[in-house]
Amino acid sequence: MIISTKRGTPQAEIQKIIAGFEAQGLSVTLIRGTDYNVFGIVGDTTKVNEKQVAANPWVESVTRVSAPYKKANRLFHEADTIVDVAGVRIGGKEKICVIGGPCSVECESQVVEIAQAVKAAGGAMLRGGAYKPRTSPYAFQGLGTEGILDLVRAREATGLPIVSELMSEDKIEEFEQYVDLVQIGARNMQNFPLLKAVGKMHKPVLLKRGLANTIEEWIMSAEYIMAGGNENVIFCERGIRTFEPYTRNTLDLSVIPIIKEKTHLPIIIDPSHATGNWRYVEAMSLAAVAAGADGLIIEVHNDPQNAWSDGAQSLRPDKFRQVIDKCRAIAHVVGRDL
Amino acid sequence: MIISTKRGTPQAEIQKIIAGFEAQGLSVTLIRGTDYNVFGIVGDTTKVNEKQVAANPWVESVTRVSAPYKKANRLFHEADTIVDVAGVRIGGKEKICVIGGPCSVECESQVVEIAQAVKAAGGAMLRGGAYKPRTSPYAFQGLGTEGILDLVRAREATGLPIVSELMSEDKIEEFEQYVDLVQIGARNMQNFPLLKAVGKMHKPVLLKRGLANTIEEWIMSAEYIMAGGNENVIFCERGIRTFEPYTRNTLDLSVIPIIKEKTHLPIIIDPSHATGNWRYVEAMSLAAVAAGADGLIIEVHNDPQNAWSDGAQSLRPDKFRQVIDKCRAIAHVVGRDL
Amino acid sequence: MIISTKRGTPQAEIQKIIAGFEAQGLSVTLIRGTDYNVFGIVGDTTKVNEKQVAANPWVESVTRVSAPYKKANRLFHEADTIVDVAGVRIGGKEKICVIGGPCSVECESQVVEIAQAVKAAGGAMLRGGAYKPRTSPYAFQGLGTEGILDLVRAREATGLPIVSELMSEDKIEEFEQYVDLVQIGARNMQNFPLLKAVGKMHKPVLLKRGLANTIEEWIMSAEYIMAGGNENVIFCERGIRTFEPYTRNTLDLSVIPIIKEKTHLPIIIDPSHATGNWRYVEAMSLAAVAAGADGLIIEVHNDPQNAWSDGAQSLRPDKFRQVIDKCRAIAHVVGRDL
């Protein structure tokens, strides 16, 4: 940690700052500049409160050199973590995992039919929303428990593990019992009580990036889950909010090499929510695999025009199969299988 | 609602689209253009699912003309809503309400002492965090129930109503019992289960704007609370996330005239979290009052350098009093009192 | 174009609005709603001034249905445009074009040596900045004409066409004489006098997207150049500005399918400026080719640590060759060559 103080800071204040850090067991080196003094603080600074330091009126700036995350940090865990979701392994050099399914579960026959199509096309897992975060209180809010049970029946029919979004601590038991991969949605990426609760679960977690969250904040949210004891976290990029109106969000694929460099955890991409338009899903899927993603999560619907939510971004099963086939060819180029 | 279809859309598809809307009791007018056809849909379109419409591959664009909110909409409720918080009235032409207090409750004596200073300076309400949303799992997470009880003692000592952040449905009963104004933080603005739960409470709600949420989404979150039966919602702008690093967030004061135009609810401003720097709090407080805000929520600490969180953005009590005095003079110019 | 008017707009005002449009040769259809009236305007609306319409206090909203661009619009020009840069063809199903070279030209021997390495690695064109847009007036501003002449010598030595950034109308003649592909940088994407001047040139133009410009504005800047008579425009995405600090900019690869859908012009990607970090260039290059880009522009330097600008994002020649080889394999998957 590096701290700079303003020109004219009294000697006594400088001594007080140094003493404060030394009292926390840290060692301090002072560099005197022309217009500023700079302190280098060495030791375990993860518990130092940057904002408290910045509250000192003589302090000009505070810069953290070490990353604030530990358990997720590649620096302390060199090997890739491979997350096992009911037998499907994600990460490292494992097969690229394609997850398909409807935005919302609508009824048993719909989700079973789509699950069969997802499996036939080469998908490895089934997605489906039973609890839906909707901007409007007047919009369809999901089938709830009934939707979860429909997914379970689709798993029984196909063998595909299931992923669904958990929105509330109330449903932890239900998800622990029925769901294979617990999704934390973008709007809950910094719902800290929920992250803590999920950290106590025994199921792996798919952690979506928030609409306007930095990569560092995203890793810190994984750190929350891991600090609770659940180290099976998979990152999922789904686009960030920018000024651009032609897409629903701006898909940030540069997170793939960055997450792989900074952490040891797997990362998958959601091109459907990112673009909001099925016409752009294929191009972004191929790009994600080429960039090194460990998987994709794609919306698939047998009748997009009559989907209860997000039909505009859903692929039909035949198109989904084409996308998978092309992704497989790309995967081979980058030394992976699918 | 206005829908446009692509050049070359078959006549049969156009008829199907029209029939679909008419089946929902809506009336449809078709405008034929050179390159596009446009449909105007008239009637109660709040339940029409825009994304389902957009899923039709012949549809080029969908534009909503009517606002998607009803209960919060000024169009259907011309008079200003005045929210009563344990006797303190906010909104309309009522006195401008200044809320002060520490970011985090640290102990009873701290919060009582600050509460007395807030009251002496002219503050109308006391803020204090007992449950803290922190980016890092290793940072101080708040005193919890103990912090709420400390706030209650500060209320007893001063008579000031108290506002604190609710982060989880688990604590609804505690907040219903002890807290006068229930704050929903920026990170929970779209935590829909929490919004629904708060909609059933009997205490007014302070709804902060999310880091990257549009004004329309913010109003829709108020609509969630109001749809549940709790119509006492106060908006609170606390800055949005942009590319600018010199401030913690970018304070968007244009929301004041916009919220007043589109809704009938009160709005207050949080200059402390917005700027992240006590040096800019006075200027932004004066600006907010000049722009028509119904109140301010300002961090006040008796010893900012040793605050457990966010000391850098806290005012000392004497500075807080100066800010209030200047704000009062501004208030008089815009026809309000403080 | 769709216009909605407020509830309570007097009949006379509505008649006046209709008459105004009819006077411009447009036909108007009125749809009466409960809370709003909506007008559909049909005809050539490219010259209608939206803001003037919106200035009418009775007008609630103005929505353009047709795209405001014509010459760049795929709707009126179905075939892909292929741009010929001194014999190198870009666009359509042509070979993917990889442009390499230093951020700044430093001297003749440097640029000749790099050009030879670029060619040997499979690069099709040479880039090099002679006029540099620098945030600081105290930073190196480029070699100017001397740098352009060094590029010319590198072209003579290798046969590679050269691309360089034009920052001022003053240098149009120099660029017309010496440069094969005239780059308009991100900061000049809306320098309209420069766009008009370039529209009169006889050399193709590489139009970078502005830091915070929408895709529509970007296409409109191409339209400026094309309206001047120069229809050889190549788009170049180089990242947009967001809140994320881990990358220099956020590379938006979804522009590739969008530009190809909305326009008939080629698009290439600059992964070096987008990420600002050579470690992420390979992943983003592969992703760009997989997503359908017509080319790449990559910074290559023989001694990045001593580069005069942007060394951190430059590849060494051997790494550049590896990237090209992997991109070629990806290109084959998507039906292209390189």
Next chain:
Amino acid sequence: MIISTKRGTPQAEIQKIIAGFEAQGLSVTLIRGTDYNVFGIVGDTTKVNEKQVAANPWVESVTRVSAPYKKANRLFHEADTIVDVAGVRIGGKEKICVIGGPCSVECESQVVEIAQAVKAAGGAMLRGGAYKPRTSPYAFQGLGTEGILDLVRAREATGLPIVSELMSEDKIEEFEQYVDLVQIGARNMQNFPLLKAVGKMHKPVLLKRGLANTIEEWIMSAEYIMAGGNENVIFCERGIRTFEPYTRNTLDLSVIPIIKEKTHLPIIIDPSHATGNWRYVEAMSLAAVAAGADGLIIEVHNDPQNAWSDGAQSLRPDKFRQVIDKCRAIAHVVGRDL
């Protein structure tokens, strides 16, 4: 300047880095940490190329402690600079300067009539665009020289100094001869050849903030002008681009205390372009004056519905007078006059 190197950096590399800085006359202090080494570089670092330093593969991060600007820096120039525009003084404790006028000059009688209304209302200067930056090549581009001459006639009729936007170096002589305050528009904030050219002019410059430029980049653009010899720069905030669609841009008023803290130059606010809506101009004008702005630039039109550009954001003269009167009352509260 602070540099950190990666864990495992060889001793020889560390020595090389130190030697490199010492060769530039800088002194270096090394702080050894557990996972990183940190170097403090002391001396005049304005010429050190951060990106070249970051190009060293052993370097983890580079942080600048001193601001990169000198001439604009309050640290080296404590007193407020007051800029004199043909007798109107802006900055320090001078009267708040309100500039009014049409977006575009349309004809002599229009601009003379508006100028008279601006003067009668209490405005101190006249604005009017003769060269207009327009997104579309098909939109009205301004009257050019004829528009400048119309402004000159309005100045003769009223005595108000005139401000107009310069878009191209070609027109420098015309502006030097006729215009009192030379505006550099948002889209040209980083048009460096234009900034250099304006740095040689003898007229004060109004420097608008770019759509997505940081405060630091904005100050650096002022530094470009000042480094050329023209120290009469006035900043103008006109809103930044964010995700919010209810306003044209997001007005960032926190720049007022920040610009006053970091620099000694005046700053004025443009609420018309920022909000894009005349209904929000009054609130934002009052807020700007309350926050300490040195002036306002407001669009005024005698017939907004028939304005050739930006009518939706223009005030009628009577409304403009009301805004000025209220701003005057606010100004008195903050110790200024108007």
